[in-house]
Amino acid sequence: MATAPCPLYLFRSPGFAPSGDTVVSIAPLEQIVAVFGGGGVFGTDGLSAAFGGAAIFRNDATGAEFAGVWGARNASRFRRRMRENMAVVLCREAPDARLVVWNAEAARPARGQGGEG
Numbered sequence: 001m002a003t004a005p006c007p008l009y010l011f012r013s014p015g016f017a018p019s020g021d022t023v024v025s026i027a028p029l030e031q032i033v034a035v036f037g038g039g040g041v042f043g044t045d046g047l048s049a050a051f052g053g054a055a056i057f058r059n060d061a062t063g064a065e066f067a068g069v070w071g072a073r074n075a076s077r078f079r080r081r082m083r084e085n086m087a088v089v090l091c092r093e094a095p096d097a098r099l100v101v102w103n104a105e106a107a108r109p110a111r112g113q114g115g116e117g
Helices: 029-036 045-051 072-085
Strands: 006-013 022-028 053-058 065-070 088-091 098-104
Touching: 006 065, 006 072, 022 029, 022 053, 022 072, 029 045, 029 065, 029 072, 045 053, 045 065, 045 072, 065 072, 072 088
Parallel strands: 006 088
Antiparallel strands: 006 022, 022 065, 053 065, 053 098
């Protein structure tokens, strides 16, 4: 039996920058942990380590949790990594969930092995 593709949400949110027009990409938390690893209070330490931060959304009625990243470049890299690891279906709107918390590291992680600071 084939598994259903992972819903990958792409939308703009007012909650991350004064301009109020930030690109956000999120997916169900279980799939995020499967790709990036878990850990931490919200299970997003692996995602935070890969992207320098994470955003957590929750549907209070169902308890469904979503995690992801913000910013056009991070969102693009996030979607690529998800597609490389599982079948996804892109949804160009926000899920029925509210932003619970987001965190950002003091510095972004370096790219590749040699890295840029």
